Amino acid sequence: MQTITLSQLESRLATILGPSGWWPADSPTEILVGAILVQNTNWRNVAASLANLRAATGFTPRRLFALSTAQLQPLIRPSGFYRNKARAILALGQWLATRNDDLTAIAALPPAQLRQELLALPGIGPETADAMRLYVFDQPTFIADHYCRRLFTWLGQPAETYAKLRAQTKAVDAWPLHAAQELHGLIDNFGKTVKTAADFAVSPLADVKLTLPAGPWEENL
Template identity: 50%
Template sequence: MQLTLIQLYEKIRASMGPSGWWPADSKEEIIIGAILIQNTNWQNADRALERLRQATALQPDRILALPTAQLHKLVRPAGFYRNKSRALVSVLGWLKRGNYDCPAICQYYGAQLRNELRRLRGVGPETADVLLTYIFDVPTFISDKYACTLFTCLGVSSLTDYRGLARRCSLPADFTPAMAKDFHGLIDEFGKVYFHSLSKFQESFLSGDRLIIPVG
């Protein structure tokens, strides 16, 4: 069956139910988690997140007030602790300059918000798109490894990296912020079930489907 992007979303959701993503209790936790998860797994990121929670209750001002050595110690389980500590200080410090008012920050930067996020230390393309979607409620397609694998299985060719898929895929205008968040979560949940090993995709409810991405 040929599927449009929204039909793909609807089919995964009908089969798997709502994703509940991002799994966090606050936007602060999402921001911190999005930085800690870089180049590691959820188990390691969660260990560092829990240490930060116990030490600071994940309050940005308390994190920013930590001595560098203590911040390094708390972040260490997530790996790359120096870079991730700098990224936390960079992103949280930037938000503090905007009084942590995400709607106002989004309105101020408008269409330039993604470029502004990319200027922050430790914010690559994927992290910028996560922040746009989950923090600033700007519906954005997050073309992570699971998405790239899924789209390749659905017949989309020549997907070599994050930017390769991001250039070819954007969410339709009728995608709401809630749908964008759920879609990303569903793709990752699908990947956890059907991409280990990749041959399991042939057993999935998407086997035999093909995705149609309009040429823009």
């Protein structure tokens, strides 16, 4: 059994899978909306909603965030939970407007401040906030989503909560942006095909264990 670090895990996954191609989108606005729509559903359903929004608005922020709730809900219905997600999307648009829709200025905010502002919006939890920071606002971070926590359990690093695993992977905050983005994309791509312990047992990662820095860790990050 071989022990590897987080950066070695990224390298090994890259060798196995090739470039992740993640996040699939044509604009920052599409990524922001997609990060909300993907909650509690699969990407196939999200893609249908995004196609509807693209046809209706071209993902022009002015047109997208000017939609009424009644106009937006049927467009995103394929993603499920469309009432709550419509509320979250429109609240996001209002928040962006308070910052003059200036994504570059928003990206320059201290990471902790930006994260807290995103978390204060309805319908945006830690995973969604971190995805937005990583793929839109160019702030390297680790996204401890379902695929990640499942893989890390198989690699000998189970985590009880999102916050605990994120705290154990804070080193990623100092990684180059592309490496941090690729780590998340590669873990998710791996998880889409390796879904069970039996799958993992015959996967190219079956012979490794992951090492992470020892705690204690603050979970309210």
